[in-house]
Amino acid sequence: MTNMQDVPSSNTHHLVVVGAGFAGLALVKALRFPGLRITIVDQRNHHLFQPLLYQVATTILPTSDVAWPIRNLFKTRADVTTILGEVVGIDEAARLVRLKEGAPLAYDTLVLATGARHSYFGHDEWEGAAPGLKSLEDATTIRRRVLLAFEKAEVSGSAEERAALLTFVVIGAGPTGVELAGIIAELAQHILPKEFRTIDTRTARVILVEAGPRVLPAFPESLSAYAQAALTRLGVSVQTGEAVTNITDEGVRIGENEIAARTVIWAAGVKASPAAAWLGAEADRAGRVRVGPDLSVPGHPEIFVIGDTASVLNEDGTPVPGIAPAAKQQGRFVAGLLRARLSGKPPPARFRYRHSGNLATIGRSAAVVDFGRIQLKGALAWWFWGIAHIFFLIGTRSRIAVALSWLWSYATGRNSARLITQRDIHRNER
């Protein structure tokens, strides 16, 4: 093995960051120190801008507008090495990260920022019928299923089959569920009708199911009520207070009610990556590692867990939410802490989360924004949301490309990425 990162030397410090999501990326961007070498390990070659992933799943944006090659982001940082690899375990005593392929990586400090996947609450068998939305492959799978459902309905000879093909069920009414349901309804109501000759796509049903009492549970009640009304106006049928009890390729059962539906999307729950198992550390119910106030693992000041993989508590005992701004703040906090340590200064003792707000869009012209004291809704909120997201994208090209895709979609009703491609991850289709 000739990789220099495997030969710890006495006058350098080697930081290994696993995961290049919002948390890991923010950390590496904020940290540069003489003698510090950083290695980023990710099982993908790209950082993914998850807040816009639902727009890939619903044909508005192409995959390449929401993903950037990690190593390209650190091209000018000679202190940063990027490795495409899958972590399979951690040896805390020997300070080694074990990879699926190749020699293990030695670290002086380790940061785990490996994110989360969907959780089916003990019903993993539902995943094939109801994929979640976490990766580009998830997004193209959902896009494929939504578009194929309309295509198959157009040529189906059976009215019953057509109805099932034109029924779309989204499970979970957090921001992602609300955003998916809104755009699928707009596709059916406004974008596709003129293109089909046999079916009327406006007869499609989009059903948004939420076990809790209201949509967008993390938002104030008034914004939830606004969002529900806006969804209804778009043609989404919102069913709150009812839990899904079964999902198959034929449809879903909600309480005692069977709904025949060929396209079901899971936006209900997440569970953390297996970081807790790698560390043998204490985890919460969602599998997140319970970290100390400085985001390190109790008993291991050289190991930090940040982002959706960590269970972080505010001083008042409330949990820090699993959203992008929180992940970025944690990354920057650990960067500052390590800089202090390396400089021999006292490191900050506690991460303090500053909540900047919650945002969600409903279709292509309404949104809700909650800043605590200030709340926005409707078209103004949508513009705020759109401008904020373009600002948060990486690089001028992505900003221009996304703005162009959005303007085009609005002005012409032609979405950029209405492609049925690849094989289905779960189904045995062509």
Added chain:
Amino acid sequence: MTNMQDVPSSNTHHLVVVGAGFAGLALVKALRFPGLRITIVDQRNHHLFQPLLYQVATTILPTSDVAWPIRNLFKTRADVTTILGEVVGIDEAARLVRLKEGAPLAYDTLVLATGARHSYFGHDEWEGAAPGLKSLEDATTIRRRVLLAFEKAEVSGSAEERAALLTFVVIGAGPTGVELAGIIAELAQHILPKEFRTIDTRTARVILVEAGPRVLPAFPESLSAYAQAALTRLGVSVQTGEAVTNITDEGVRIGENEIAARTVIWAAGVKASPAAAWLGAEADRAGRVRVGPDLSVPGHPEIFVIGDTASVLNEDGTPVPGIAPAAKQQGRFVAGLLRARLSGKPPPARFRYRHSGNLATIGRSAAVVDFGRIQLKGALAWWFWGIAHIFFLIGTRSRIAVALSWLWSYATGRNSARLITQRDIHRNER
């Protein structure tokens, strides 16, 4: 079955067009007639701009810039119905097109424009190790393999393995092979070097293999010589006059010479779609249906075969080339012929191909253009090629998006679509 296209009525004429490539699309765009209904059948939901597909395979363009949903292109044409479906046979006596799923389609006139796939000259077992470039999936498979090779080389502990990973073999030096080899060499020489820490990507070998005596055999010899010199300058090793005798996942054998290479791309031969077998018609060696001078199938004036599926001869007995302009001309010719027939006027007796020229690019700053009397090469030819291709794209948005991607790639060396996504079609990788 309730589809209206299955109920031929006495006062309408039903034209079924199978395949929405350049030929089929040009036909439908050019033909509109009172009482004429047109049904387009394609196994994809999108038309693909194949001349730029190599740029998807080499990370310059995202998939959605070179593909458009077929039904969206005919949204305002109430006389056109689009069906996503796979043809499995044709019953000429009953005038029915049989589909893999759903009821057969009755036609009055049938046009087959189903294109071509790669041909491995009797070695279909090579396909897994050496994919060709015909579909978006082919392009993302090649992109994935090229990018993964560099990623794996970066972490490989074996010098031998690294050398095999950094060897890229392109087989066939027509325009596609030349274009692929040129861009892969530029990636290795100019775009990737600063991003890797262990390997020097400039040591990568790109080998272009051509069994014939020179690259770009369809071009004049002086342009072939220029292209070969330009490829060599980019770092491509050109091997002409030698045939590939074996391909495995470990590498290729060229004559008696074994080359260890993990990435091999096939750009050597094409064979027509199975249209000849559906019709029981006479075919040439490449499987193309031998059509009459008016592009109809001998003995079947109601069936036409056009584009890469047809073997069409000029009046002097020379073959019409399998390129996009020829396909478009054939589509427009059949449109005019059918309009004449439907109007009761005498239809034209013979298709006449007008050769407008051959174009090929070498890397991102040189090209060769052959107009017969006028020949261009170098940067001027590249600009001509770029402007011509932007002009031929469908729609303002694609033109802006492609121009933006190109400008960005030139100005910054950051390509738009450097994503490793999806599973490999052939290999059993993650």
